[in-house]
Amino acid sequence: MPTSSSTTESNTKASVEATVVMNSRPQTAANSAVVRSVDRELLQCLRSGESKAIGDLTQQLGVTATAVRQRVERLLEVGLIAREKVVAGRGRPTYRYVLTPAGYRRAGADATELAEAMWAEIVAMADGETRENLISAIASRLGRQFAAALREGSNREPSTASGESTTSDPATEEVRADETEAVAHSATCSCHQSTDSESFHLRMQRLTSMLQNKEISASLIEPDSDEDGVLPVLDIEACPFPSLTAAAGDRSMCRLEEQMLSEALGEDVHLSSCRLDGDSCCQFTTKSDLESEASTKPDSSKTDSA
Numbered sequence: 001m002p003t004s005s006s007t008t009e010s011n012t013k014a015s016v017e018a019t020v021v022m023n024s025r026p027q028t029a030a031n032s033a034v035v036r037s038v039d040r041e042l043l044q045c046l047r048s049g050e051s052k053a054i055g056d057l058t059q060q061l062g063v064t065a066t067a068v069r070q071r072v073e074r075l076l077e078v079g080l081i082a083r084e085k086v087v088a089g090r091g092r093p094t095y096r097y098v099l100t101p102a103g104y105r106r107a108g109a110d111a112t113e114l115a116e117a118m119w120a121e122i123v124a125m126a127d128g129e130t131r132e133n134l135i136s137a138i139a140s141r142l143g144r145q146f147a148a149a150l151r152e153g154s155n156r157e158p159s160t161a162s163g164e165s166t167t168s169d170p171a172t173e174e175v176r177a178d179e180t181e182a183v184a185h186s187a188t189c190s191c192h193q194s195t196d197s198e199s200f201h202l203r204m205q206r207l208t209s210m211l212q213n214k215e216i217s218a219s220l221i222e223p224d225s226d227e228d229g230v231l232p233v234l235d236i237e238a239c240p241f242p243s244l245t246a247a248a249g250d251r252s253m254c255r256l257e258e259q260m261l262s263e264a265l266g267e268d269v270h271l272s273s274c275r276l277d278g279d280s281c282c283q284f285t286t287k288s289d290l291e292s293e294a295s296t297k298p299d300s301s302k303t304d305s306a
Contacts, residue, residue: 035080035106042071043080043099043107051084051096072097080106112243119244123252131252139256143263150206150264200286203265204232216240221283234261234284239275251276258284 035043045060046052052060057068075081080103084096099107125131204220211218217237239245245253254271261269261284273283 035078036071036074038067039071039074040107042068042075043103046081046097046099046103047107049098051098053094053096057097075103079103116243123250135252135256136259139259140263142256143260146207146210146260146264147266149210150203153206200265200267201232204234207261207264208234211236211240214240231286233272234269236282236284239282245276254282 041061042057045057054065054068054072057072058065061068072081072083076083079100081097082100084098085093086096087093122131122134125134208218208220219235219237221233221235223232239253240257241253254274254276258269258271265286267286269284269286271282272285273279273281275282
């Protein structure tokens with residue numbers, strides 16, 4: 001029985017109205033992944049926000065489909081792009097690719113100059129209380145992001161052996177943290193966690209690795225003894241943000257880093273050594289370690305009187 005043109009048009013329209021399924025791999029390494037220059041070119045092709053198929057990318061980049069697929073696989077692996085499965089009618093599904101939130105951040109312009117200008121204006125604010133509250137809020141936000149990533153890594157470890165993944169998008173974790181916590185915090189960290197020294201030690205190790213992935217010269221100095229309560233020291237060989245420190249002309253960045261690390265680790269952290277004081281490096285120690293060290297030192301007044 002012949003079909004009318006209206007019926008054919010309706011069926012065609014129904015088949016074109018495809019079912020789109022987003023398929024994004026875990027984005028754990030999205031912020032720290034090293035992106036090759038050829039892969040960065042593909043990210044630039046997707047900056048418009050329009051999803052593109054392999055054929056579109058092949059034509060735009062001027063390379064073979066095999067080369068494009070290799071780049072796509074690498075970017076999917078680190079969570080910088082997501083794959084859309086488009087099912088149209090009874091035919092084979094097709095795939096299109098878009099940037100993830102992390103991909104947009106990596107494909108965007110370098111924000112260094114913007115960050116330097118904003119920081120210079122912050123430290124130049126005449127109202128000291130407003131300035132300190134703002135710096136504290138920035139430190140708190142950064143600390144919560146690190147803490148969320150540390151929790152994510154901890155939750156993921158048990159499922160690694162089975163090949164399963166329980167990770168979520170770090171950007172989503174950040175939003176959730178912002179929704180449940182106030183942006184402004186006091187300069188003293190109040191986010192203590194009831195954890196033993198072993199779990200804190202593991203968090204220190206993970207945090208050190210995260211800092212290294214961000215090209216920060218960080219290392220962990222292990223304690224000389226196995227005594228209970230003796231914790232490692234975080235060593236920063238070079239200032240992570242030298243231009244911001246120079247612009248500040250004071251210890252604003254030092255205070256920010258102290259609070260940020262305290263928020264991330266869930267325990268008060270103190271800058272025990274600083275390059276601005278002529279030390280060879282910056283070292284961060286828990287305040288409990290400082291108190292323990294102070295309690296073991298002999299009282300100079302008693303020694304003198306003796």
